[in-house]
Amino acid sequence: MSKKYEITIGIECHVQLATKTKLFSEVDNDARGKDPNTCVSPVDYALPGMLPRLNKEAIRMAVVAGQALNSEINLSSRFDRKHYYYPDLPKGYQISQLYHPIIGAGYIELPDGTRIRIEHAHLEEDAGKLSHYDTYSLVDLNRAGTPLIEIVSMPDIHSAKHAHDYCKELWRIMTFAGVCYGDLYNGNMRFDVNISLALPGAEKLGTRAEIKNLNSFRSVERAVEYEYERQSKLLDAGERVVQETRGWNDATGKTTSQRSKEEAQDYRYMPEPDIPPINLTKEFVEANKPGLLPADYREKLGGTISSDILEILLDYQPLVAKLVELEDKNAIKKVSNLFSSVLLAEENTSLLNDELPSATQLKDLVAMSENQELSSTGTKEVFIKFFDPEMHFKDAKTIAKELNVLQENDTGALEAIVDKVLADPATKKAQEDYKAGQEKVLGFLVGQVMKESHGKANPSAAQTILKEKLK
Numbered sequence: 001m002s003k004k005y006e007i008t009i010g011i012e013c014h015v016q017l018a019t020k021t022k023l024f025s026e027v028d029n030d031a032r033g034k035d036p037n038t039c040v041s042p043v044d045y046a047l048p049g050m051l052p053r054l055n056k057e058a059i060r061m062a063v064v065a066g067q068a069l070n071s072e073i074n075l076s077s078r079f080d081r082k083h084y085y086y087p088d089l090p091k092g093y094q095i096s097q098l099y100h101p102i103i104g105a106g107y108i109e110l111p112d113g114t115r116i117r118i119e120h121a122h123l124e125e126d127a128g129k130l131s132h133y134d135t136y137s138l139v140d141l142n143r144a145g146t147p148l149i150e151i152v153s154m155p156d157i158h159s160a161k162h163a164h165d166y167c168k169e170l171w172r173i174m175t176f177a178g179v180c181y182g183d184l185y186n187g188n189m190r191f192d193v194n195i196s197l198a199l200p201g202a203e204k205l206g207t208r209a210e211i212k213n214l215n216s217f218r219s220v221e222r223a224v225e226y227e228y229e230r231q232s233k234l235l236d237a238g239e240r241v242v243q244e245t246r247g248w249n250d251a252t253g254k255t256t257s258q259r260s261k262e263e264a265q266d267y268r269y270m271p272e273p274d275i276p277p278i279n280l281t282k283e284f285v286e287a288n289k290p291g292l293l294p295a296d297y298r299e300k301l302g303g304t305i306s307s308d309i310l311e312i313l314l315d316y317q318p319l320v321a322k323l324v325e326l327e328d329k330n331a332i333k334k335v336s337n338l339f340s341s342v343l344l345a346e347e348n349t350s351l352l353n354d355e356l357p358s359a360t361q362l363k364d365l366v367a368m369s370e371n372q373e374l375s376s377t378g379t380k381e382v383f384i385k386f387f388d389p390e391m392h393f394k395d396a397k398t399i400a401k402e403l404n405v406l407q408e409n410d411t412g413a414l415e416a417i418v419d420k421v422l423a424d425p426a427t428k429k430a431q432e433d434y435k436a437g438q439e440k441v442l443g444f445l446v447g448q449v450m451k452e453s454h455g456k457a458n459p460s461a462a463q464t465i466l467k468e469k470l471k
Helices: 056-068 160-176 217-236 282-286 294-301 307-313 317-326 329-343 346-353 359-370 376-385 396-403 411-422 425-435 439-452 459-469
Strands: 006-016 080-083 093-096 106-109 115-125 129-132 137-140 147-153 189-198 209-214 244-249 254-260
Touching (some): 006 160, 006 217, 056 160, 093 115, 106 160, 160 189, 189 217, 209 217, 209 254, 217 244, 217 254, 294 307, 317 359, 329 359, 359 376, 376 396, 411 439, 425 439
Antiparallel strands (some): 006 147, 080 093, 115 147
16 A cells, blocks of 8 residues: 555444344344344334334443443433434434444454553444335335444544454454444444545545445455546546445445535434433442453463454353463463464354353363373364264263274383384384484384374374484
């Protein structure tokens, strides 16, 4: 990316809260896999005389989310009506928060230590969804009334990578806090990215373009990169950047104009008359703090496992939670390697939907590996079997015996196997080569011992015995 212009990025993130029911109606809030317009009520349809009923759990989750963002929780907040017409908004207005949001200023820190400030986050109802076709559009109101918080960042982001990392860290924080399902494909979190360019040292920011409804971290990064190139070409040619809303096409890798924002829209905000102000107590806020967040896991595990592996595992909260449960540093290191190399291997990722092994099972497995009762291959085989419904509750040693992968460590038994291998005429040349100084042939002899023991011999012990006998 060219360095001629400085890019400034602000991001608005819409986070759907994982409540059982909607913000203002007692309707199922999880419409995934359900037919269009089936998770709705007269309140969502805005039929005459229908009044909103505030969901207390949405308030609680907003409080948890705000504290996860290191934000001040405003003990007094209120809802406002934001008036605009769109086919997926039956009321003709959206119940939101403008003047007195529930979540105040805060910040998050990215893995590299960069701090991004949060201006505020407000609670509001989601609109429905439109599906556009050649000559018509269809409206699905399943999403209408879903509680969400809109997290508004300060313009502290100055690269496509930091935009990507900010969105990913927000996703981790919200899912770790337990306030959002985090299903990006189904729109549980969506990102609106504001991008402007200016020459370094300019007194004011350039004209911004807003890219709406991005639903993947990679799309955010690519959209920022594309917009930088598009806007910089306009500026280089002496043309001006138009303030507008643009859409992102993931297939073409381009943004396209959707509507102009040359003039600020007048939403005719007014206090919501049907919902009284929200007044919280300090005790309520204190009782609803988030659990361990990504930053906490980095602090607890960072000195034990590599940052590269840790950042991979942080995409899977149950895995890092299990590592902390192990407590022992050696066990944490060994199990983190099993998680990253075995469990997250492409052929095994379906196991992430299953219950994880207990801390006791994992500690016993590590101990057996350390005591050379299991080879690295045998350790992985036992680990995978922990996820087998028929073996899930069995201890590591029982599974190892059933798989017949326990290593032979008995010196007498190993010596007998080594003697048999050395007596085999097929190994005579290798023995002579080793005695002549060609140490690499020792691997061949160890392999013969492993073959003769049907894979049960401890290769390290076998190598020691072979060296002694070939002196």
